[in-house]
Amino acid sequence: MKKKVSLKDIAQEAGVSVALVSYVLTNKEEKARVGQEMAKKIRKIARKLNYQPNHIARSLKSGRSDTIGLIVADISNPFFANIARTIEDEAKRNNYTVIFGSSDENADKAGDLINVLLNRQVDGLILIPTEGSEQQIKQLKKQNVPFVLIDRYFPGISASHICINNYESAYNAVSHLIKTGHKQIGMVAYKTALHHINERKRGYTEALSDHDKLSKTSGMKLARYSHLKEDIRLAVDQLLQGRKPADAVFFATNSLAIEGLKYINELGLRVPEDLAVVSFDESEAFDLFYSPVTYVRQPILDMGKAAVRVLLDQIKDADKPAELVCIDTELVIRKSCGNP
Amino acid sequence: MKKKVSLKDIAQEAGVSVALVSYVLTNKEEKARVGQEMAKKIRKIARKLNYQPNHIARSLKSGRSDTIGLIVADISNPFFANIARTIEDEAKRNNYTVIFGSSDENADKAGDLINVLLNRQVDGLILIPTEGSEQQIKQLKKQNVPFVLIDRYFPGISASHICINNYESAYNAVSHLIKTGHKQIGMVAYKTALHHINERKRGYTEALSDHDKLSKTSGMKLARYSHLKEDIRLAVDQLLQGRKPADAVFFATNSLAIEGLKYINELGLRVPEDLAVVSFDESEAFDLFYSPVTYVRQPILDMGKAAVRVLLDQIKDADKPAELVCIDTELVIRKSCGNP
Numbered sequence: 001m002k003k004k005v006s007l008k009d010i011a012q013e014a015g016v017s018v019a020l021v022s023y024v025l026t027n028k029e030e031k032a033r034v035g036q037e038m039a040k041k042i043r044k045i046a047r048k049l050n051y052q053p054n055h056i057a058r059s060l061k062s063g064r065s066d067t068i069g070l071i072v073a074d075i076s077n078p079f080f081a082n083i084a085r086t087i088e089d090e091a092k093r094n095n096y097t098v099i100f101g102s103s104d105e106n107a108d109k110a111g112d113l114i115n116v117l118l119n120r121q122v123d124g125l126i127l128i129p130t131e132g133s134e135q136q137i138k139q140l141k142k143q144n145v146p147f148v149l150i151d152r153y154f155p156g157i158s159a160s161h162i163c164i165n166n167y168e169s170a171y172n173a174v175s176h177l178i179k180t181g182h183k184q185i186g187m188v189a190y191k192t193a194l195h196h197i198n199e200r201k202r203g204y205t206e207a208l209s210d211h212d213k214l215s216k217t218s219g220m221k222l223a224r225y226s227h228l229k230e231d232i233r234l235a236v237d238q239l240l241q242g243r244k245p246a247d248a249v250f251f252a253t254n255s256l257a258i259e260g261l262k263y264i265n266e267l268g269l270r271v272p273e274d275l276a277v278v279s280f281d282e283s284e285a286f287d288l289f290y291s292p293v294t295y296v297r298q299p300i301l302d303m304g305k306a307a308v309r310v311l312l313d314q315i316k317d318a319d320k321p322a323e324l325v326c327i328d329t330e331l332v333i334r335k336s337c338g339n340p
Numbered sequence: 341m342k343k344k345v346s347l348k349d350i351a352q353e354a355g356v357s358v359a360l361v362s363y364v365l366t367n368k369e370e371k372a373r374v375g376q377e378m379a380k381k382i383r384k385i386a387r388k389l390n391y392q393p394n395h396i397a398r399s400l401k402s403g404r405s406d407t408i409g410l411i412v413a414d415i416s417n418p419f420f421a422n423i424a425r426t427i428e429d430e431a432k433r434n435n436y437t438v439i440f441g442s443s444d445e446n447a448d449k450a451g452d453l454i455n456v457l458l459n460r461q462v463d464g465l466i467l468i469p470t471e472g473s474e475q476q477i478k479q480l481k482k483q484n485v486p487f488v489l490i491d492r493y494f495p496g497i498s499a500s501h502i503c504i505n506n507y508e509s510a511y512n513a514v515s516h517l518i519k520t521g522h523k524q525i526g527m528v529a530y531k532t533a534l535h536h537i538n539e540r541k542r543g544y545t546e547a548l549s550d551h552d553k554l555s556k557t558s559g560m561k562l563a564r565y566s567h568l569k570e571d572i573r574l575a576v577d578q579l580l581q582g583r584k585p586a587d588a589v590f591f592a593t594n595s596l597a598i599e600g601l602k603y604i605n606e607l608g609l610r611v612p613e614d615l616a617v618v619s620f621d622e623s624e625a626f627d628l629f630y631s632p633v634t635y636v637r638q639p640i641l642d643m644g645k646a647a648v649r650v651l652l653d654q655i656k657d658a659d660k661p662a663e664l665v666c667i668d669t670e671l672v673i674r675k676s677c678g679n680p
Contacts, residue, residue, distance in 0.1 A: 081417075082416050085444075099440065099457065101439055104425075112437060117439065120439070120461075285625040287625070288602065288628065290630040
């Protein structure tokens with residue numbers, strides 16, 4: 001790369017001091033100190049030479065960069081991509097720019113990204129943490145970095161977070177399957193230690209036991225994130241086997257449901273006649289499915305807004321205690337569970 | 341925020357010089373210069389104090405940050421989110437970290453993001469440029485910043501870019517509609533000056549005129565990015581009106597097709613019996629649609645890989661001439677156009 005144009009280069013060409021150039025280029029309004037003509041001349045030279053102000057040097061001094069770092073778990077998942085979009089819109093409204101990274105559900109990569117973003121002087125972080133990233137969160141707390149978790153959190157670590165009521169949302173979704181007359185209700189979830197998924201599992205199990213349905217674990221199937229496709233095929237096969245095959249399935253996320261529905265189509269099963277379906281999260285694919293899928297709508301817009309608000313509060317006052325925001329979901333009832 | 345721990349703090353606690361601490365913490369291998377015991381002690385203190393090396397200061401010196409900036413046009417569009425994911429995977433394989441931003445198809449926002457990323461010392465940029473961002477691209481060239489465009493480019497500006505053959509891909513898609521017996525073929529595209537969309541329009545028009553079909557512009561409907569939903573309803577309505585209503589539609593992107601299919605469902609039309617459909621880009625929703633949608637598959641993986649390779653070449657040698665990579669697409673034929 002060519003050498004960057006410096007204030008010195010401009011000063012030389014204008015025949016003035018570096019201090020004067022700096023003054024003119026960092027003050028938008030003309031003040032009495034500099035003649036208008038001279039200010040104009042300096043600006044013109046800066047444009048001609050393609051001068052780029054060094055914001056890093058400036059932010060090292062001021063300690064503020066008006067930039068937020070965002071780390072999502074997987075940018076190719078529309079749920080996270082939509083959260084990113086919402087956070088960006090809301091940050092923009094507050095005159096912050098967002099730069100982000102995607103950890104691909106990998107704790108090491110998440111750690112690298114945290115370092116990369118902090119080293120680029122973001123004022124704070126919004127994180128969708130991955131499984132196994134507890135130490136990173138603890139470390140951020142120790143370093144007193146302003147940050148907010150969204151979607152996921154760790155119950156053992158006190159930190160600001162934005163979440164939904166996963167237990168209750170799952171409980172309601174499964175209750176809807178019961179109300180619509182289903183007797184053998186399976187669930188497909190991720191094999192993970194992440195709290196929010198386990199809360200969804202708990203919602204499923206308790207809804208069944210509260211309604212005197214079978215609450216045995218045989219109805220709960222787990223898929224690995226790394227082997228999604230094959231594990232879901234196996235899970236659906238297992239649910240449909242045996243003396244009492246499933247007449248309904250609750251999918252714990254949109255990715256699980258989409259793979260599941262593809263396989264259900266392949267098997268030639270009709271939804272809801274052969275198998276009723278309810279899922280967490282929204283998806284364009286759910287809307288276009290011949291039997292539009294009943295789903296737990298997460299309040300993505302409100303979650304993104306809350307994350308930005310809480311983070312900006314933390315940035316303004318680093319000693320502010322952790323703030324927890326829990327937002328209600330909505331069960332959007334469509335055709336995939338049949339009629340009550 | 342608390343004051344950051346400096347090399348000086350560590351030196352004080354270890355009772356050694358700042359230079360020695362710096363030497364130990366920046367050299368991974370122990371050298372003869374420092375005793376192993378002392379190196380261990382210094383590292384231990386650094387860990388205890390939560391010392392964070394200042395990579396910015398370091399990269400200001402070395403001029404390299406091993407970081408790539410990526411600006412996509414809209415992160416909530418799965419096509420761009422998947423490109424982002426691919427670029428990230430490929431960059432990771434080359435030991436680069438990607439930080440990205442989303443311009444929301446807004447040239448001003450794209451300009452802000454370019455500045456934010458350059459000011460954070462990325463080694464180069466991969467851009468999906470928005471309409472009206474020609475000046476920004478010219479400016480990057482003037483500044484000699486290594487960059488690559490992907491998906492879109494400006495024919496008047498010589499710059500490295502990765503693209504597909506939009507004209508030919510659209511021509512093939514429309515030819516398939518003709519081969520499957522359709523007589524009145526409409527197209528829905530964006531109202532935009534962007535070259536790649538106009539190439540898709542040209543492919544449609546020429547396929548029709550080469551096959552002696554009506555090639556009048558009446559079959560071409562345009563939707564505004566900002567008013568997608570309403571414009572698409574109007575477009576589909578117009579295509580279905582009149583003496584010769586459309587029996588097939590070619591959608592220029594996945595977003596257009598998804599909105600179009602939602603409306604086609606609402607109208608109770610059957611695909612392909614009432615209306616055949618072919619679209620650019622893939623989508624989970626296309627797979628799950630009762631009549632899986634025939635589409636132009638863009639080679640996202642190859643595009644992402646090529647973008648990273650070309651950018652790293654530019655970073656290594658800033659005087660390398662612009663490299664253009666054009667990759668073939670594939671028409672994935674499914675049920676939505678009927679049988680030949």
